[in-house]
Amino acid sequence: MSKTTQAPKALRGVGNFIDDRFHLAKTGEKNLRKVFPNHWSFMLGEIALYSFIILLVTGVFLTLWFKPSMLEVVYDGSYERLQGVPMSEAFASTLHIDFDVRGGFLVRQIHHWAALIFVASLVVHMLRVFFTGAFRKPREINWLIGVAIFSLAMVEGLFGYSLPDDLPSGMGVRILQGVMLAIPLVGSYISMFLFGGEFPGEDIITRLYMLHVLLLPAILLALIVAHFMILWHQKHTQYPGQGRTDKKVVGTPMFPAFAVKAGGFFFFTFAVIAGLSAFVQINPIHLFGPFTPTSITSGLQPDWYMGFMEGSLRIFPNSLDFTIPIGNGYPIITAVLIPGLGVMGLLFGALGAWPFVEQWITGDKRAHNVADRPRNAPTRTALGVGGIVFYGVLWLAGSNDILSETFSIDLYLTTYIFRVLIFVGPVVGYFVAKRICLGLQRRDRESLEHGYESGIIQQLPSGEFIEVHKENSDETTHVLESKPVITSTALEEPETDDKGVENPNARKGMGKFRRALAHWYTKDNVSFEGVEAHTGHHLHHGAEDKDH
Template identity: 75%
Template sequence: MNANEPPKALRGVGNFIDDRFHLAKMGEKNLRKVFPTHWSFMLGEIALYSFIILLLSGVFLTLWFDPSMEHVTYDGSYQRLNGVGMSRAYESTLHLTFDVRGGLFMRQVHHWAALIFVASLVFHMLRVFFTGAFRKPREINWVIGATIFMLATIEGLFGYSLPDDLPSGMGLRILQGVMMSLPLVGTYVSMFLFGGEFPGDLIIPRLYSLHILVIPAVLLALIAAHFMILWHQKHTQYPGAKETEKKNIGAPMFPAFAVKAGGFFFFTFAIIAGLAAFVQINPIHLFGPFSPTSISAGTQPDWYMGFLEGSLRIFPNWFDVNIAGYAIPTAVLVPGLGIMGLVFTGPMVWPFIEAWITGDRRPHNVADRPRNAPTRTGLGVAAITFYGVLWLAGSNDILSHTFSISLYTTTYIFRVAVLVGPVLAFIIAKRICLGLQRRDRETLEHGYESGTIQQLPSGEFIEVHKESSENMVHVLQSKKPLPRIDVDATDENGVESPAKRSIMGRLREGLAHWYTKDNVSFDGVRPNSGHHLHHDGFEDAAEEHDRSETVRTP
């Protein structure tokens, strides 16, 4: 009799399940999954939890919400709008707000959770991008994640449109306007989606079925796949003394991490609930019902659509053309479809582009420190800047009004900033990375500055450097030479390979050069040695880090 034998009741349940599914071994293995203990690995969990909160609050809302565009005259509890004509959808949202206890709270929970959901997705993707956690073998999971981000954005846009209040209808109108601009098929797409002309009386029921059924189902499936792949491949981890490409270090799922994750769910829910209780969001009863003839100053989409709004605002009509009287409104097509396509598909293809440029086909489990991949980090910061400028441009009227800058001036500023900003951001971020690399090499070689000043017998003052800890040495040594396509890609006769001579080959080599050229070399640096050593002496120390200098093109 073992003291750790489960109580009888638990054994009964366990046996019942195991008799049918043979789960004991698999169950134990999965409870042993290791989770890195760093807060940045919990960003994806925020997204998961806010998605669960969205499902819960969303189900509550469906119990009262009526997605009908039938015209009614309001006669209900909310005095101010009595006698006002509106759609059934708007009326039922008013009912939900003023006749159902907790209805307003749940509406606000749903909306705040949506904002937090997309925000945490973006934050999570940035962490994965900057640490290179999307690299082989995790590219597929990254693509799934990027798809979740795209669907979440669309899901949010549709949800925003359901209550049929003034700004929500305007969001739909802009969506319809972007569709209409498609050459040849635009009017057909719009007519089919809206069941006729704008606004018609079908769009809200149609978006409703997409919003509460189709897209959540796909999202749920993708999230499940994302987790199963994560579970199978395991987390990446930051470099350290114990963390290697072979072993994953962290807290096990059972028992510690299960409690941590459970607690974190409650925290996430609590903060969303706190916002919903005290900070008003989307007060549709104040906006008034939708009318296609009315608009308010400062009309905005939710934040995650801000980049689209911004690009529609600042993209000029200089490239619009008419071909034989047929309009090609590039000022709608480029921002509405081009930039949106770039934001959604750019992340999806990046892992493959990077692997192609660097020729790096090795699997990676230890995360890059962002400084050790300066070109990628620079590109990431440039992308953030691009997105951020567009996002800011989406509120240029608010900025103009708040800071008393001329409206057109803000547009011109953003037009320049969206082109110059990312370039500057790239250069600055890359320089900072290289500077940090140099400092790392200093630290690795001489130890860290202790802050203690000593006077030498000669009278000279020096700051005492102390030896870096073992862990720090490992962190610093995690910097590998950047993978690079072999420059001497020649066959055995010394002739340049045809693949390399082709246009793509030359492009690839050029990109590879650009990607790796400025990198600071750590060759021959011996930890805490105070001076450079010869290359040979370094080899042993670095052996466990399975360095490989160059990667041959496959």
């Protein structure tokens, strides 16, 4: 037994002073001992947290000099090429940050790269949670908060992108306005209200600035805090393993081991972002020049996270627009409305609804703290892959002019390819992913029954060659054996009761629909029933040989 060491007297004094007043010792002890799981995929959300912190810090730095004003000034700063050019104060002050504030250029680039990494890490974090089923009860609320963070982060990024009032900013705001105008009935009113008149007006930068630095970050911060408090209370999920149950968490205590790790990880994240910012040019507004309503250029895109919306706008046909014949005719611009707002609604709607849809299909009301291995929930995994393909095709379509030019493909052809892929791709992705999951399940069963392939070939006295299989470790065996069987309460209810009366649930439309979905959701599964660990014949060869 090691001797309990006492803290130095000075520290003890401070500690006692605080504890006497706030009684923190017990809570502190409990929380510092909080257990964190040890798997890299549980660190993805932290990347988002760290890049958000970097965004806050660099953002504050930028506000010290940025002037959110559309007042026209003639530039006379130290960037020679644009001297004498009339531009908005917003653009001029951004040039000032770039060329006259020490370190300003670097900080602006850090802010922008951190934004790209922030949203990207939100996506991978969300995919991890989705594919491991970590959104299931009791974590549905945290999943919804995550979806809200994701959607707000996109809007926050779009507004930030618009602030410098450079050429791409203005074009982005113009597209935003176009989407607003396509909203039936209220579109033009919303646009006039937001812009304080016709596009571009003189208010938009000031208003977006307020949203970008005050309202949205405050909401984001509140949501992130809520996300963490809920996480803290509910604890992480964990992958299946020995001693890991729905009731018991295994991992590293928060203090000191995990705190050191997380602290180091923060600095690594910061290092990568700062490294990118130091060496890779991003959003060179001084090369773009200021926005004027007559300026237009090819080869410009929004930042990556808006790419899927850009893509859906690009590939959606305009032939579905129609006019309601009232008065002078009231046009409904479906070619902007559906891809601009419909696709976003579809994405976030589907993400938000899925935990509840899945719960409704399976009827599973249990609390889950052990995460699924993606292969063990093949339908969900396949749906997720289908969703990724859908998003990915739209995202690619958003860069179709760059793809066309880079790879010398006819621009129109890319549009047609994407129009087909958007329907075919997700279906193919769905089936391929499902087959891969089932293949992996089969391999798991094989491995459970026969042990793993050791890579050693032996020749038997009869001349036969065999590959020696070895027994899996207890840990692996436990993981393989813990494969859950996906069931649904809908399928457990009998069609008729013992008196031959039809089950009312099975007769009604919704009940029928639910049963159909339940069948679809549970039917593909490699059964492990009756499989006992290490009973296969391959292993016996190995075992026998070992005995000799």
